[in-house]
Amino acid sequence: MTQAANLGGLLLRITIVTQYWPGEAVPRDPGDARSPGPPSGLAAQIALVARGDAAAFDAVFEQIGPSVFGVVKRVIRDPAQSEEVTQEVLLEVWRSASKFDAGRGSATAWVMMLAHRRAVDRVRSVQAEAERERRVATADIPFDEVIEAVESSLDRERVRRCLNSLTEVQRESVTLAYYRGYTYGQVASLLGVPTGTVKTRMRDALIRLRDCLGVAE
């Protein structure tokens, strides 16, 4: 309880102190992520990539590359490793473009899933041992860095607003899981709450985010 209150204070402070984040003027595909229905620009490009179209791959890069790098770096932190994983992810987009199925979500969601999952897998394989010990020892995670990532981005007012609509504990769970790459079990152990509670929080939080962001169901 005390911990939650402290976190609340920290979050509030960080929300007020908005920081400049380098490299934030990034173009991104505005429509795609919200519309899993008709094929958007990115989905159409990926269909062309599946046929070996290098120009389309270039276009995919322009559209989603910065997002891939951003999320990978948020999870991995180390710039060199992040760059490596970003390359692997984008090369995988090239390689497995034919596996993208527009009927099962947007192209943005597909690429971001590849990116996030790979980043998380990298972090977990590297840190598996060390992390298990550390997560018990250090309760004082730099939440500021996590929140900062979202709070400071210019183009992301909507995401920021929706994250703010979450309860304190929901937001914690989402940021720890998504931006730090922790499992729900690790989050539960960090926050000192039962795993069942964390699972519920994560699902409730994402449902609320989804509804706030206007993602089609």
Added chain:
Amino acid sequence: MRKLTRASQRDEHTLAGAYAMDAISAPDRERFERHLAGCQECAQEVTSLREATALLGTAAAEALPAGLKERVMAAAAVTRQQPPADEAITEPHARTARASARASASARAIARAKVGSWLRSLTWPGRLVLATAGAAAAAVLVIAVVFGVANGSMQQQLDQAQTSSQQIAVVLTAHDAVMTTGPVTGGGTATIVMSHARHALVFTAQGLRTLPASRGYELWLIGPAGTRPVAMLPAGRHGMTGPVIASGLRQGDHLALTDEPASGSAHPTTPMMLDMAL
């Protein structure tokens, strides 16, 4: 009893959020995916939650480091793409087997089955690495299986194929990888992706003239450190040759290509058809 089942299903269902954020251990992920396969409602929910998490990701977008795009584009140029069908992994290698005219039909069938199941048993990164290396590694595998190489030695061949694939992947994704192309005398274009940091390069060529069976293309590193044979190029497929890795690059090296007896030479015996400063 019934109540319990429903309760455990509900419990399973709450994993949708954690799953959509990859906040789940590998065994849990597998278990939940089995659950998803039989629960359309859950699958729909996961899809919609993934859209929300994707926005969390795009919100973190950051300008790409210089050169990253060029490196990936260069790697893509020599990376085989997966075909859409389910036969994705086995089919191209089966084709390689067919190309091996000396193998009997039944041997080919065995090769296809064995290579296929071996490939399916690979973990995902293994597949990527293998696909990156493309034909070269696959050819070694197929030859090993088709000609029934004894077990120990076959394992060795597989290890070699995998090592070479990994080396290739390492170069292609190296921080300082650069791509260069150059014309080959007598026809064709050579493309190399080189990493000075890794002291290695990956060589591929398009449209090389087909040589008589008794001859082959040999790749060389030539420089102050001497003339070193790199490898005999494998036979081209669909006009593409390679990829072949050349490691141990030294300062001042050139990459050269000559026409040599199929068994290879210790020193170039014919004029250079390619001479690229590295």
